[in-house]
Amino acid sequence: EANTRRAKIVGERQVAQKLIEQNLATLAEARVVIKTKSNEKDHLYDAINEPEILSAIKEQANVDLPEGSIRLDKAIKELGTFDVPVSVGEIFGKFSITVEAE
Secondary structure (H helix, E strand, O other): OOOHHHHHHHHHHHHHHHHHHHHHHHHHOOOEOOOOEEEEOOOEEEEEEEEHHHHHHHHHHHHOOOOOEOOOOEEEEEEEEEEEEEEEOEEEEEEEEEEEEE
């Protein structure tokens, strides 16, 4: 019985890992845009952090990543296109987001 349970857990983990890999592949191809308010120097009034990015990718690319998976060195504070590193367990990837003025 312990072997059956262990096999089931390993199988579920492999399925979850495949799903994460597929989500990251989908994101790599997606065009994710976050529109926000900025000043005339293209600096944002509110910095963009993980919650805004997770919400945007869920809404625009239909990808749901766990909290804590976005690995930004610092918040995004200006308009432009940015590479966003992602880490879920031992799976690493990155995707781009574009920040545009509202």
